[in-house]
Amino acid sequence: MPSSTLTVTIVGGGIGGLALANMLEQANIDYLVLEKASSVKPLGSSLGLDASTLPCMAQLGLLDDFNKTSKPVRQFNFYNEAIESTGVVDFSCMTEIGGYPAMILDRPAFYDVLLKKLPKHKILYGKRVQSIEQDTNSARVKCADGSAYTSSIVVGADGAHSIVRESMYKELEAKGKLSASDAEPLSFDQHCLVGVTKPLDSSVHEILKRELCDFEIVIPKTDPFYSIYMDLPGDRVSWAVIHNVPRSTAKTSEARLTEWGPDASMEMADFVRHQPSPFKGLLLGDIIDQTPKELISKVMLEEKCFDTWYNGRVVLLGDACHKVVPSAGLGANLAILDGVHLCNLLIDAPQDSQEIIEQIFANYYEKRYKIAQAALVNARQFGKVMSDRGFIAEMVRKVFLNYIPDWLTRWSNAQRLQFRPQLHFLPLVPDHGSFKARPQEPRLFVKQAVST
Structure with missing residues (x-):
């Protein structure tokens, strides 16, 4: 059991913060979640889980709820601008490899599951953090409404534009300890328009009748964007339109980027609405028109793996690092x-x-940093395959979609899904994967106690 005095303040009520809160709740570690928004606003498109995290969700008693609100992912289907097939990437092997299928669900459903077992009094809304102070005994978070919260540690799970990270880096910079890389701004790598439609007519659109979800990905030859469609439970469609910013201009500071927010850009919607979709008789514009405006978001997305994840009693988690x-x-x-x-x-x-x-x-950073770096590279490479234009890019896509052997796809998925850690203080769930998970990390303080 943890030290009876250990307490945690989580800044940020997003996916990472709420997932950690569920774990701390089961661990009987005292915590509070401070969320700047006045209520949960799970905007955006959809989210995926796979065998790397589903064993933990099973331990927390959340797996059944995730299964009920999601669809298992089978494959990615690629099309050109005429909706002619250009290739398929099969992900059905992930179920056999890791023991769980990859699954897709919309953000509101994801949040509902994470919030279900958390006591309401432990999640405080309207808490915009202004500063964080710490000494050798505790850390103190001060909010704009005059409230303050003292705990053993502060976890910054407040997204790419983390106030916790900003506060931490200011302190390190004043001491001359901030790396040059961490001082650089985020690169602005993608414009993204996303949403979730109202229920569509499944008698017209055969795609919606599938028990499994295929990602339908349309990559035009000349348009500088691509679109992704994912069928969800309830005959709804999660969609995303992504425009990659050239690397040469990705660091240009255009305007203050927002997190997932309610302001949809109709300018971008008008720019892309002419593109055909895989849904019979519907253009992308028709899909956008079938989406409630409050469920459309236009954001700019970034990528970066920061060098510094902690300082004193403050640590970063998820998109913040x-x-x-x-x-x-x-x-x-x-x-x-x-x-x-x-x-x-x-x-x-x-x-x-x-x-x-x-x-x-230090142990947390050592074990997670390289994995996060590898994920960033993988995401960048996959995005490059989908977004690059020109003759060479088309050849690369053709090879990727049609000539990669199945054994290589399996090997690649197995390498990533070998990291399937579980919470060691809860009963472990059986490992049903054909590729067994890496052994649990040695318990740091138990190991020290044995060695001494």
Whole structure:
């Protein structure tokens, strides 16, 4: 059991923050979640989970709810602008490899599942963080409404434009300890328009009758964007239109980027609405018109793996320390896995001294940083395959979609899905994958106790 004095303040009520809250709730570690919004606004398109995180969701008693609100992913179908097939990437092997299928569900459903078992009084809304102070005994979060919260540690799970990271980096910069890379701004890599439609007519659109979800991906030859369609439970369609920014201009500071927010850009919608879709008789514009305006978001997405994840009693999690573009659907899984590793360390902490906290954060960074870096590269490469234009790009896509052998696809998925950690303080769920998961990481403080 954890030290009875250990307490956690989680800044950010997104996927990573709420997933960690569920873990801390089961671990009997005292925590609070501070969310800047006045209520949960799960905008955006959809999110995916796979065998890397589903064992943990099973431990937390959330798997059945995720199964009920999602569809298993079978494959990616690629089309040109005439909706002619250009290739298929089969992901059905992931079920056999990891013991669980990849699944897709919309963001509101995802949030509903994560919030279901959390006590309402532990999630505080309208808490816009202004500053974080710390000493060798505690960390204190001050909010714009005059409230303040003191705890053993502060976890910044507040997204790509993290206030916690900003506060931490200001402190490090003042001491001359901020790396040149961390001082650089995020690169603006993608414009993204996303939404979830109202129920469509399944008698007209055969795609909606499938029990499994295929990603339908349309890559035009000349238009500088591509679109992705995912069928959801309830005859709805999650869609995304992505325009990759050239690397040469990706660091140009255009305007303050927003997180997933309610302001949809009709300018971008008008720019893309002429594109055909895989749905019979519907253009992309028709799909957009079938989407409630409050469920449409236009954002700019970034990518970066920061060098510094912690300082003293403050630590970062999820997009706050490793922001990946959504091309490969890795963001939610990465944030949840961060939480698994951090919670496993916290539950074993013999006390909440500065020395112990720094050991926890150092181990967390050591184990998670390289995995996050690899995920960023994978997402970038997958996005490049879909977004690049020109003769060479078309040849690369043709090889990728039609000539990659099945054994290589299986090997690639097996390499990523070998990381399937579980919460060691809860009963472990059986490993049904044909490729067994890597052994659980040695328990840091148990190992130290044995060695001494």
